[in-house]
Structures are given as C-alpha cells and as structure tokens.
Amino acid sequence: MTTGTTAAVVKERLAAAGVPELGEVLAEEVAEPLVFASVSGAHLYGFPSTDSDVDLRGAHLLPVEALIGLETPRDTQSRMWLREGVELDLVTHDLAKYARLMLRRNGYVLEQLLSPLVLRTTPVHAELAALAPLVLTRHHGHHYRGFARTQWRLFERSDELKPLLYTFRALLTGIHLMRSGEVLAHLPTLAAEVPSAPPYLGQLIAAKATAEQGLRGELPGAPTPERLRDAVEALGAELDQAQRDSTLPAEQRGHRELHELVVRARLG
Structure with missing residues (x-):
C-alpha cells in the first residue's frame, strides 16, 4: 500500500484497529502544535494482531520562546492513552530533530513521514514529505x-x-x-x-x-x-x-532545504 492510499481505505484500517476516530483522540489529548501525526508499527506494516497497540508517530514544533531561554526543552515527547480497550502510543520529535533524523539515513522516520495513515497534517508536513526524495540514498x-x-x-x-x-x-x-x-x-x-x-x-x-x-x-x-x-x-x-x-544516489541532498523549512516553520 503506497502513499496514494485513499482516505476510505485508511479509515477502514483505522476502524479495524478498534479506534475509528484517532484524529479526535489527538485533538483531545495533544495541546501543542503538531506538524503531523501518522500511524506506524504493525498497522502500517499490515500485520496487526487483535491485541496490538496503535503506534502513532510524528513531529511537533517547539516555539521560539522555548529555544532561546536558559532551559533546554525536551525535543522528543511520548504519551500513552487507553481508549476503548486499545492502547495508543504517540511519540513525536521537534521538527528540527526530525529533520536531522532524516539526514541520518533513518528509514523509520521516512516510513512515518510517508505513511498513508495520516491523522494530522499541515502544510509543513506536505513540504517535509516533498523533501523526502532528496535524502534517500542507496545507503x-x-x-x-x-x-x-x-x-x-x-x-x-x-x-x-x-x-x-x-x-x-x-x-x-x-x-x-x-x-x-x-x-x-x-x-x-x-x-x-x-x-x-x-x-x-x-x-x-x-x-x-x-x-x-x-x-x-x-x-x-x-x-x-x-x-x-x-x-x-x-x-x-x-x-x-x-x-x-541501485540508481539511488550515494550522497544525500536536501540539507539546505530542510534547514530553510525548519527556520520558516519556526519563525512563521
């Protein structure tokens, strides 16, 4: 199943997970701005069990005020909830950390970024996904x-x-x-x-x-x-x-583009 999966199929698979309105859960439970959140883990891979938890992954955006003071903010946040007997596990990274992980040839973050099971999206998410081909290499x-x-x-x-x-x-x-x-x-x-x-x-x-x-x-x-x-x-x-x-390049591109995206998102 590719990133072109229709919304109807996505909704059907989420409903099969036992929690048909995960987007509403995020709206209720997460206050800070999310760049995106998607379903990962066994549900993305196509082999969930009846008792599988639902892995939610994504990126959030720390405000400038949190970055310029004396305290060092946490750039990774984890939350867990139980809804209708289903365990939900959300892990998000600040956008800058997420971009750095993309530049470390990390397949996980690209799978999360390009997951067709999207629960929360923004224009920054769309830009981030559009840059994914630039960081892909044979490595x-x-x-x-x-x-x-x-x-x-x-x-x-x-x-x-x-x-x-x-x-x-x-x-x-x-x-x-x-x-x-x-x-x-x-x-x-x-x-x-x-x-x-x-x-x-x-x-x-x-x-x-x-x-x-x-x-x-x-x-x-x-x-x-x-x-x-x-x-x-x-x-x-x-x-x-x-x-x-492979015809994929040996060297990564996109560092400058990712840097500029993080700066624009933070200042915007």
Whole structure:
C-alpha cells in the first residue's frame, strides 16, 4: 500500500484497529502544535494482531520562546492513552530533530513521514514529505539490513511471529526501496510486488492476526526453521545486490532545504 492510499481505505484500517476516530483522540489529548501525526508499527506494516497497540508517530514544533531561554526543552515527547480497550502510543520529535533524523539515513522516520495513515497534517508536513526524495540514498539499504538481522536474532531466541514478520518486512522494504526509490512498508503489498517474497507470508500474517505472541511452532504446516533461514539469507543477498545495482544516489541532498523549512516553520 503506497502513499496514494485513499482516505476510505485508511479509515477502514483505522476502524479495524478498534479506534475509528484517532484524529479526535489527538485533538483531545495533544495541546501543542503538531506538524503531523501518522500511524506506524504493525498497522502500517499490515500485520496487526487483535491485541496490538496503535503506534502513532510524528513531529511537533517547539516555539521560539522555548529555544532561546536558559532551559533546554525536551525535543522528543511520548504519551500513552487507553481508549476503548486499545492502547495508543504517540511519540513525536521537534521538527528540527526530525529533520536531522532524516539526514541520518533513518528509514523509520521516512516510513512515518510517508505513511498513508495520516491523522494530522499541515502544510509543513506536505513540504517535509516533498523533501523526502532528496535524502534517500542507496545507503538506506544498511538500515534495513541491520534491522532485519536484529529481528532475526530475536526470532531465533523467541520463536515468535512478530520478529519473524519484522525480519521479512525490513528485507522486502529495503529491496523495493533500492529498486524503485519508493518507501513501502506494507508487507502484504510487498509480498505481491517482490517476486522472491516467500509464498507462506500470507499464512504467517493471518496467524499473527489472532494474537500478538503467536508462535511459529503452533502453526500447522508452518515452514521449518531451515526453510525460514534459507529465505532470510536469500533475501539478504538480494538486498545486497539491489543496493549495488541501485540508481539511488550515494550522497544525500536536501540539507539546505530542510534547514530553510525548519527556520520558516519556526519563525512563521
């Protein structure tokens, strides 16, 4: 699912999360100005469980007064609420910190920025998203490779579906990004668009929908550990090759444009 996802599909997926009006929650709970807020985590990736919390991520804008005095303000804020039995977890960074994270080849912040599940947006959000292509490089492949390795090690210790699906999601997102220049985090869509995606991903996604801690060992007909390891190693090698062949630039651009956007937003 890409950033062109229609509002109707977005609303349907949010309703499936158990909290159909997350935008209203933000309006009630968050006082300071948000640049944007979007849905991330398992709901963005396409494999939420019935008991998954809802991860909300975004950026806020600290006022000039908070930055020019003696006190150093917190540039990251976290909040959690419980609505209708669903846990909501919102983490936002000040716009300047968010821009710096974009310049660190951080795939997470780009996934959040370009998430189709947008709850709060502003003209600054639109400008920030328009600058995302300038910061993309072939080196973003390192981010996805490293995250996949971490999640695979976690799966080997826990035998849980969540880190296994995170492993495949990271590898397939990295492969797709290296080949197309598009940040795509939705695993069911990736499974359909990357020919080498394992055919059993649909089965694993369906199994995880029943519970956050579903175990591979409890699934009838589940792929063996050897088969899973072979698939992960093959996708890792494919990501390596896709990174070598990528037409994405080696160096980032956009530093000046991001700087000017932060200054205009702060002063405006």
